[in-house]
Amino acid sequence: MATIGIDIDDVLSETILSFLDFYNKKHNTNFSFNQITDYSLSKALNIPDKDEMLNIFDFFNSDHAKNMNTTPYSKDIVHKLSKDNLLYAISSRPTQLIELTNIWLNKHYEGCFKEIILTNSSIDKSSTKSSVCISKGIDYFIEDQVIFAKDCAEVCSKVILLDKPWNRLKMNNSNIIRVKDWSCVISELIESYN
Template identity: 35%
Template sequence: MLIGIDIDEVLSETIDFALSYHKGKVKGKKLERSQISDYWLPNIPGFEFLTKDEAPLFFIEALTSPQALEELQPVAGAYEVLKERKTFGHRFCAITARGEPTRKSTEERIEKHFPGCFEEIIFCNYYWPEFPKYTKEEICTKKGIKVFIEDNQNYAIDLEKLGIKVFLLEKPWNANFKENEYPGIFKVKKRSDIKL
């Protein structure tokens, strides 16, 4: 079975890296990991002042920096879970909201930390208007992906509406997710809880 997997906060510690890269600040205002209750920074109390153009720069600047190649760390235990699942014949495709400018560092980091795990890495270009944008739903439909591992409840809901089974990793930004409203989304505390 071909399984789709998100990258940020599912495979890589993107928030920790972005915080480190920006020295714990967004436009001069202090931001701590414990405050991050949403990927869209203007939804975090105290950061409503960020414009729609400024908000994604927190991640874009970090992910396109030279430091991303060396300093962005994998999520502990993620490789071992993928490697074990591959022994059952499962195949994996990484599908990320990241854009083309992050391709080199993303592909190199994935190959370094997850060697031989992924058939393909697809960039949706969500915040890069100069490149063609694809939704995760479009990619999953095109590739015939029926199972997805995600941490963003909004993407999970969109995928579930197409009949794709989603394992939603428990994170602060999906704490209010109402699992009983979406029978195709299964919230899990850790990767080893994912039953394929």
């Protein structure tokens, strides 16, 4: 049995796709998924920093966020992993989003997670995912953002990075393994156990 930390946005939920649909309708723009080559939305959308969180909160309060899809294969694989492993959902989302986060996760991944933890790191940069990994004894972490992957790789045996347009940077960290999607996650974990 392993203890596994799993990020939420763009790891469990198709957040960017859903956000772009919301944003494009609201602002009459036409941004596509592959244009998001920087996870800083203010940079990717060319908007002032102060507008980034406003748009994110608007999105999370919308039906778009309530109706986000799960990422390909994640639902089956997370349910499977939850039978033999201890899973924690760990996100940098602001803590005030905990209620709607719980509702969405319980709708798609009911009973899979021992705990759902929001670190608030998107607002408070001093709050880290690695400190949660230490306190919960996380062995493996599944992530999509480079900054959090590097942070967690300091304290976890392995970080599995799901390939996304915003994380295609060269990284010289043998603890971070890039995979194309969730279908490759179990084989990476099995390789680590042995």
